[in-house]
Amino acid sequence: MDCPICGSDDVEILNSKQKSSKKKLMEEYLLKCEDCGHVFKDVISLKKPKPYRLIVSEHGKSHKTTIDLSPSDELKSGDVLLSDVGQVEVTSIEVADKRVTKAKLEDVNTIWANSIEIPARIGFSVDLHGEVDSYKLDLERDFEIAPGDVVKIDKHIVKVHVVKTHERKLTSGFAKASVITRVYSKPVKFNNYDYDLTKDIIKKTS
Numbered sequence: 001m002d003c004p005i006c007g008s009d010d011v012e013i014l015n016s017k018q019k020s021s022k023k024k025l026m027e028e029y030l031l032k033c034e035d036c037g038h039v040f041k042d043v044i045s046l047k048k049p050k051p052y053r054l055i056v057s058e059h060g061k062s063h064k065t066t067i068d069l070s071p072s073d074e075l076k077s078g079d080v081l082l083s084d085v086g087q088v089e090v091t092s093i094e095v096a097d098k099r100v101t102k103a104k105l106e107d108v109n110t111i112w113a114n115s116i117e118i119p120a121r122i123g124f125s126v127d128l129h130g131e132v133d134s135y136k137l138d139l140e141r142d143f144e145i146a147p148g149d150v151v152k153i154d155k156h157i158v159k160v161h162v163v164k165t166h167e168r169k170l171t172s173g174f175a176k177a178s179v180i181t182r183v184y185s186k187p188v189k190f191n192n193y194d195y196d197l198t199k200d201i202i203k204k205t206s
């Protein structure tokens, strides 16, 4: 929406109205150039949203649904969409029997995504010299766990020594729950701890 007289993109929107035809949604703008004062009209047209097939996975299960998106838009892996099952993050896009990471929606058959509404589910192991107490926990996705953290869990106070993510094993740094698969820990004889995960236990598996 640049000024046709001086080329400036510093324009003020005086007025706008939506028009829609069978296939298109049009937004007509009345604009004023802030630099030279010229008043002009511009129209932005978008194809009307249509339903796309959306497959959302959460904790290994998948739900089929649809989502209305404009075919004019582009979609890529990592984009966050608001679907009828909450916010989802696009993981893969199917175009003509191929999976791609970026496509114009016009060409898309199916959108694959992960739910990001739900908490992250991680495993937490407590090494008891030969025996292991193992827990499943549901945590806020951006909850951070670091090797060295002292944690209360169930009847134990433990120190985290390894944080395993989808991609690596961490013995330093930290990771967010959304990428952690399992935390390995050993009991310590402390009375104080950094945080308590007891309330986040879904089940104990040993």
Ligand SMILES: [Zn+2]
Residues within 6 Å of the ligand: 003, 004, 005, 006, 007, 008, 033, 034, 035, 036, 037, 038
């Ligand atoms: Zn101008």
